[in-house]
Amino acid sequence: RGPRAALLEAAERGRTALLTRRAGQGWTEVLGQLRTALVHSVPDRSGSAAGVDGLRLGDLSGLANTVADLVGGAITIEDPQSRVLAYSRMDHEPDPMRRLTILGQEVPRWRVVQLRESGFFQALWNTDDVVRLPADERYAERLAVAVRHGSEVLGSIWAAADGRPLAEDAAAALRTAARAAVPHLSHHRTWGRAAAWAREG
Structure with missing residues (x-):
């Protein structure tokens, strides 16, 4: 019975979380995994995430x-950076911008420039509320x-009218979804970086 087993037993008896680090694992990766675990374990006190709970962590x-x-x-x-991480199934023919964005796996650069110069991104990144693009x-x-997690922006969720007007409560649903998305985007970013480092190594 080695020190590892004794540590695990002591942690279990004391109901204490134990963070382990495998040989060769960088501390940046360890801290990222810890942050993801903490985000996922803290209950959402800002409102119910009804309808978006129950997903596997990272299932964007x-x-x-x-x-x-x-x-x-x-x-x-x-x-x-306006790169597409996931998109919903398409029940209707997408408009040209959605088609270009999905095919290119990112918002076209000229469109990003338009949104930046118009002040849209400044509004988006500086509020917790939903921003409308007519x-x-x-x-x-x-x-x-x-x-966002605290002051850190993890990404964004975009809803486009899909052959019919958006639901009357679409903005409220998006605000709820943004809170529910925090652990998923944190997980994606942490493990995406870890995979990239593994490939580079």
């Missing part, structure tokens, strides 16, 4: 499909909300 596609049902539109989940002659109405 499942989250996108669930939110799509709640808002009555098409969903993309993006990182802070429809025009080519593109459907969109609602977007930032996903």
Whole structure:
């Protein structure tokens, strides 16, 4: 019986969390995993996440499909650089912007420049509320909300009208989804970085 077994027994008796680190594992990765675990273990005190609970941690596609049902539109989940992390199933023909974004796995650069220069991103990254992008002659109405952990922006969730108007409570559903998405995006980022480091190593 070695020191590892004794530590595990002591932690169990004292109901204490025990963080272990495998040989060769970087401390940045360890801290990222710890942060993900803490985020996922803290109950949401800001309101119910009804309708988006019960997903496997990191299941961004499942989250996108669930939110799509709640808002009555098409969903993309993006990182802070406007790269697509997940998108909902397509029940209707997507508008040209959604098609370009999904095919390219990121929002087209010219569109990112437009949104930045118009002040849309500044509004999005500086509020916890939903920001609206009105429809025009080519593109459907969109609602977007930032996903953040404290002051750190993890990404955003976008809802686009999908052949029908968005639900009346779409904005409220997006605010709830943004809270529920925090552990999923934290998990994705942590393990995505770990995988990248493993490939580089």
